[in-house]
Amino acid sequence: MTQQRMSAAEYRAGKSKIEKPRKFRNEPIVVDGRRYASKREAAYCEELIQLEKAGRIGGLELQKRFPLLGPTGEVICVYVADAAFFDHEQGRLRVIDVKGAPETEAFKLKRKMMRVLKGIEVEVVR
Known part of the structure; x- marks a missing residue:
């Protein structure tokens, strides 16, 4: 009886082709060289981006990182917003998170931390 063996490289190559389903069934997408977590976020x-070109909003930052600091100044965690911009009509900074799935406990905690530590209300867009 003959056993066939595969090399470690062959095993890794075969294993990498197996893709497990995404946690929230989202489908990442690339538009104009920018990677988005979902089609909804991309849209x-x-x-x-079009509103910024039209001058209705300014300072648009996609995937804006907000470090959340503890009482002694250490970084506790980082909240990454889908978008942050200045809304000229409302005269204020807006921080947006696009959600298609239920909010996770981690998101709820970071959202509260943004409100308490930075005074910023994160808006959820569905």
Whole structure:
């Protein structure tokens, strides 16, 4: 009886082809060289880009990182918003998170931390 063996490289190559389903069934997408976590996020952010070109909003930052600091100044965690921009009509900074799935406990905690530590209300767009 003969056993066939595969090399470690062959095993890794075969294993990498197996893709497990995504946690929230989202489908990442690339639009104009920008990577988005979902089609919904891509559509919303592309709309924001057009609003910035039209001059209705300014300072648009996609995937804006907000370090959340503890009482002694150490970074506790980092909240990454889908978009942050200045809304000229409302005269204020807006921080947006596009959600298609239920909010996770981690998101709820970071959202509260943004409100308490930075005074910023994160808006959820569905």
